[in-house]
Amino acid sequence: MKQAQPNTVRALPVTRARSRSSVWKRIGRTYELYLFLLPTLIYFLIFHYGPMYGLQIAFKNFIAIKGIWDSPWAGFTHFERFFNSPQFTIVLKNTILLNLYELAVSFPVPIVLALLLNQIQHMRFKKWVQTVTYAPHFISAVVIVGMLIAFLSPRSGLVNEVIKVFGGDPVYFMARPEWFKTIFVFSGLWQNAGWSMIIYLAALTSVSPDLHEAAIMDGANKYQRIWHIDLPSILPTVTILLILNVGSFMTVGFEKVYLMQNALNMDASEVIQTYVYKSGLLSAQYSYSAAVGLFNAGVNFILLITVNTIAKRLKQNSLW
Incomplete structure (x- = not known):
């Protein structure tokens, strides 16, 4: 055994050299x-990795x-200033609550829509529903907010006109902090649910019809087939x-949040992205x-690693 060890040690560099040469041969x-892949790599290097120099x-x-390189170092002074700022609690709370609300509502709805739409046999009606649901995705944030302001106007908005018909008093929804998150989330759901549904419909096409035929023969109804066949497949x-x-x-949609903000709903609408814009570009800080x-990106990175690790330990698909 003692004589075999030197041979094993010498064999390791040789094995590595052979594996490297085989990789270059395959390339x-x-x-x-790889030439087709090159433009994408160049794009990410220039526009995603290159700007990291400015961090x-x-x-x-x-x-x-003086430029970035010659500017004096400040250490963690700016992070400490943010953590000690009165705005820290407000923007962090608004960002977390808004994202939790959006994740709880906007993530499962496209899955449910895809599962239900997959059961429709009438192809013309199915295509019509798909078109109607994903068409709002192509409307810009500016137009969406303009529609919200028009529909929710306390003077002539459609929603308040309905409230008046039933004897209620008009509500200035866009100025009420308690309504901001609900308006933001459900308008985003209307805009993006159909578009998000497409990927689940594509995944459902891989489900074998034989599984449904066998389930029907065993007496399973539609809901049982959705639960035991379609849902596990996607x-x-x-x-x-x-x-x-x-x-x-x-990360919250900056454009829409910023356009929906006003002086009256600021307590509920100020998130990290709008705070960065105002302190950076408007105040030149x-x-x-x-x-x-960077703090915001760091939290996202930690969450990504954590959730991916949990998925791996639960024997589910993961990013790596």
């Missing part, structure tokens, strides 16, 4: 495929005339999308806003 044989301003007192897709959603948990944004 050489299919180099055309260091979160730890510096950025001075524009569970890997659901798991991956849940991981991705949790990985962007702290670049280092401070970079620190807040």
Whole structure:
């Protein structure tokens, strides 16, 4: 055994060298495929990894005339300032509650819609429902907010006109902090549910019809077939999308939130993204806003790793 050890140690570099050469040989044989991949790699290097160089301003007192590299270091001063700020509790609470609300409502609804729509046999009606539900996805955030302001107007809005018909008093929904999250989440559900449903419908096409035929022969009704055949079949897709959603948990749609904000609902609408915009671009506190944004990205990264690890331990599909 003692004599075999040196031979084993010498064999390791040789084995590694052979494996590397075999990898390069495989790449050489299919180099055309890697050429197709090259533009995507260049895009991510330039627009995603390149800007990471600027993250260091979160730890510096950025001075524009000195540039990023020559600006003086400040350490964790900007992070401490954010954590001690009166706005920290407000923006963190609003961001978490808004995302929890959106995840609880907007994530399961497309799954339910896809499962129900998959049971429809009338193809023309099925295509019509698909078109109607995913068409709002192509409406811009500016138009969506304009529609909300028009429909919820206390003077001439359709919703308040209905309230008046039933003898109620008009409500200025856009100015009430308690209504902000509900309006944001359900308008987003109307806009994106049909679009999110498409990927689940695609996953359901892989379900073998033989499974449904066998279940029908055994006396299973539609609900039992959905629960025991369709839902387990799309569970890997659901798991991956849940991981991705949790990985962007702290990221709220900035444009829509900012457009829906006003002085009266600010207590419920100020989130990290709008706070970064106002402190960074409007107040020119670049280092401070970079620190807040980095904190937000760090929380997202930790959540992504945590949920992915939990999925792996539960023997479910994971990102890696």
